[in-house]
Amino acid sequence: MSPEPPDFSEEGFVVAGVPLEVFEEGLKARRSARRLLKAKEIDAESCQATRVMCEGAFKSMRNSFLVDCREQTHRCNRLRDLMEECQSACEAAFARCRTKPPPAAVWQKVQELRGQW
Known part of the structure; x- marks a missing residue:
């Protein structure tokens, strides 16, 4: 008796590389941190x-x-660079x-x- 093959739905999709939403979130956080650095006056609400945003x-x-970058690709390299830029701006x-x-x-x-x- 052979095991039955798994039932894959026809609407499935393959994720290759880093999702664009991750880049979008990182870019928003970097932009927010840079805006805070350029502001003349800051308040506790904008800091929080x-x-x-930066932590998320x-x-x-x-x-x-860690999950999507098993191989060195252009997106993974760009994500690594964005992480560094975001960390510097946020710190x-x-x-x-x-x-x-x-x-x-x-x-x-x-x-x-x-x-x-």
Whole structure:
């Protein structure tokens, strides 16, 4: 008794390479990060939106690279480059969004140290 062949639907499709949606998501995240870097003033809302977009795009690109890039192709090379560009832009945007500590005078630091003794 031989096993029956699997029943493949006629509407199936073969995915070759990286889906274009992954590129689109990565490009949107890079654009958002670059826009945040060029902005004169930034707010917490735009920082949070950019962070969410960058994190989601990086996860999608990384997963697609690990799954779809078994062979070195033009799309895989471009995805790798986009991941690097996106990571650089997003890290710079995250650094700009970090809150800076208030300026402290020397006498304030001395007072803090005296309280620790």
